[in-house]
Amino acid sequence: MSGLIVYGTEGSPFVRKALVTLAEKGLSWELVEVNVFDPPDWFRPLSPAKRIPVLRDTAIAGEGVAGTIADTSAICGYLERKYPEPALYPADPFDCGRALWFEEYADTLVAARIGFGLLRTLMAAPAMGQPADMERARKTYHEDLPPLFDYLEGEIDQREYLVGDRFSIADIALTAQLAGMWVTRVPIDESRWPGLAGYAARHLARPSFAERLQVLEPMRPAEEFVP
Template sequence: MTLKLTGAGLSPYVRKVRTILAEKGLAYEHEPMMPFGVSDDYKRKHPLGKIPLIEDGDRVIPDSSAAAVYLERIQPSPALFPEDPYLHARAVWLEEFGDSAVTSIGGAYFQENVLARAFFKREPDAARLEKVTTEEIPRAFDYLEQTLEDADYLVGGRFTIADIACVSPLANFAYGGGAIDAKRWPRLVAYVERVQGRPSMKALIEEDRRALSAMGG
């Protein structure tokens, strides 16, 4: 049975799951639902009313991290979670770092500079952007720059779930006008270009840009 993914394509969490699906060559049906005013039926499947949601027949998997684990189990190759216990734990940690710290940055820039006027009918929250720019960005980007060292990827020198989770929200950061300072974080800039240049994520970013262009963003 074909997998079904529910969630707006511009969401970093939905992009994360779609990248996993593409990397693993899994076919799926995509319902691009916005995470606002969700139906009672959807809330029965995902009590938090958030996106994404994966359905595999009568199996329902809320949350991008739970979906990542499920997809890894049903299609182990190519592996996105290392077998080595320590590297596996590192990948899980950096997935969480991407889902929390990096998504906070990408979400703020995208919500305030793109969605505020278009969807929320309000002015951007300048105080929020200032805090993210002066506090959150240096902390997160310094950590990623340090973690990369001279490697192409974050964990074990190969592409893993950590890279997907940390780079997906940086697309939203860019859509909201954010740019990584190449002088301060040169490894991070090259790394993001490398990951976003993979066919699995590149196609989704191109799709995003078409959607943003259509909505005047």
């Protein structure tokens, strides 16, 4: 056992980012379920920003704040230093800078638009007994996401990976967020963004992502999203 614990829940794109990083490094983990919107008292000091996931390395400490790291960028950076193989950050300094940029872009802009515009409206709201906000979802689909997808299409084009010729933290961060479209059954329009649509399908089929999606299958809406 690796002695690594992740606090969070599978439905979270950021938990997905951390779990895929662990899987790509061949590490095992224990997922301890935490509902970030109603967290237990013991969790609050572990996450000063009130977010999931938080990682615990029990080799450092098995309880309390000691041994924990909040925020996926910190978590993934820690895992890379502690378990360098296979490398998930490019060795070339400029490529590494680019990968960090795409990680940031995915974690902020892409996450906010897919998270608030699709996941909360089409999945989380119905799970809490509220109707899906189709108007908000359609605005996200028609207005908010296209400028981001135009940018990403230009960067990806026909390439296999966002940076260089290897799978990296950039691909993990972006695919972790794009998975939210699969979860909510919202398509990426292949005729408009063929590179991005193909990229998402290929990376979501990687075992590290496919295993996470399998867990989420029961949470998906029954119907395809109608734009």
